[in-house]
Amino acid sequence: MKSHQIIALSLLSVLVFSALEVSIATKSAYAQDDDRWYIGKNAPADTYYIYKIQDAAVKDGAPFTMALYLQEQDSSGDWTAPVYVVENTGHVITGTFKLGENLAVLSGSSDIPEEMEPYVGGYQDTLTWLEAFTNKAEPESLNAVTWGKIACIGCGTLDPKGSEQVTAAGNTYDTTVLVNHRGQTDSKIWVAKELPYPVKAKTYADVTAGLPPIQYVFDLVETGAGQLPTPEETSVIPDSPLTLTTGRGTYAMTLSWSPNEIMPGAETDFNIQFENSRGVPMERTNYDFVVKSAATGDVIQEFTNQNTGEGNTGDVKVMFDQGGPVTVTVTINSVAGATTDPFIESADFNIVVVPEFPTIIAMLALAAALASMVMIGRARGSILGGGRRGI
Known part of the structure; x- marks a missing residue:
């Protein structure tokens, strides 16, 4: 074989192997990118x-429901997202978030009523910590x-820390469990690569001693296409x-x-x-017990400097x-x-006193029904009696 033919074949071999290397590298890059996840990845409109x-x-840890609708994304990548919150009392709050590509709330351009703040x-808390580890600029592999x-x-x-099947919103997701181990607790976040948000999470707060309390918990309840109607206001009696x-x-x-x-x-x-964050009963607790109208804020009754004594329970009677x-x-x-000074350690419990007038109405209705039954009975008795007298 002539030298120029050998050189040509060598060059061809180099080109072929180079093409294969590029192809393999490209496939590897695509595979690696497909394996990476960050908040907001592939979020559909x-x-x-x-x-x-x-x-x-948020509200002393009282549960709430939040619904977000990713309506549309503008040229800069920001989302318009109508949102509603349903409090544990049944109260409904509506607003519109402007979200960045990472689905974080852009406060300057969002339409947020004061009571939603x-x-x-709470929404930001559940995402900010996770975004510090993985984001669009530096996404992380779910297999890392x-x-x-x-x-x-x-x-x-x-x-x-491996995979786990999680059933949520009527679907079963193959999730990756992200674990942050601190002391005696494991904070966990479950991520499904096809969803822009985590499926669920349970994380614990930072403490200097003892078992830490839960920081936040969330679970996906429902997901789908189209905008949901705002639910009607309801009065939930806990x-x-x-x-x-x-x-x-x-x-x-x-x-x-x-x-x-x-x-x-x-x-x-x-x-x-009364218990501490580790669930240990607290003895000799001094506390104030204040009852207010939720509508006006007026004090209904106030009990100050109450004591549990050697136990961990206190009793109050309210009319x-x-x-x-x-x-x-x-x-x-x-x-x-x-003393707990300088910190204020308190919690607000929302309860409902059943309105008096529905009971009165119900009693009047029952009385009317009974009266009607008596009258009908008398009428029937008269008819039957008259019939018998005619025999």
Whole structure:
């Protein structure tokens, strides 16, 4: 074979192998990119997501429902997202978020009523920490050994720890479980690569000692195409008992009452139990128990400097003059003789006194029905009696 033919074949071989290498590298890059995930990846327009959320920093950890509709994306990548929140009392709040590509709320251009602002904070809390590990500029692989750690003393790393099937919103998702281990707890976030949001999460707060309290929990309830209608306002009457954490997550309080249906004009026995974030009962707790009208904020009754004694429970008796929603605020002043100053450790319990007038109406209706039955009975008796007299 002539030298120029050998050179030509060598060049052809180089070109062929180079093409193969480029092809393999390209496929590998596509595969790697397909394996990477970040908040907002491949978010489709005209899609809604409904989540049940609890955040220790929002309304003392009371659960709420948030629905977001990713309506459309502009040329800069920002989303217009109508949103509604349903509080645990049944109250509905509506607004419109302007979201960045990472689905974070852009406060300057969002239409957010004041009463929705705490829930905006709750929404942001559930995403900000995760975005510090993975984002569009630096996405992470769901098959990586670790996603590293952020600048936080003792925060540990966030690591993909295998897969788990999760049923949510009527679907079963193959998720990757992201785990952040700190001390004696594992914060977990479940991610499905086909969804722009995590499927669910359960994370714990940072504490310097002891078992940390839950920071936030959320679960995907529903997802689909098209915009959902805003639900109607409802009045939810909560059942006894209710458990809330104080604003800092230091203590948990459980409020129970008897009878379960609180009526005007009848005495209601309230019982309050105190525990720390680890679920350990707290003895000798001094507290204030204040009952206010949820509508006006007027104080209905106030009990200050109450004590649990050597146990962890306190009892208060309240008489309500009228029905309607009320707020019971319990503030811890001291525990075992140690004051909680300068921090305010309190929780607001939203309960409902059953309106008096529906009961009266029901009684009148029942009385009218009974009267009608008596009259009909008398009429029937007269007819039957007359018939018998004619025989």
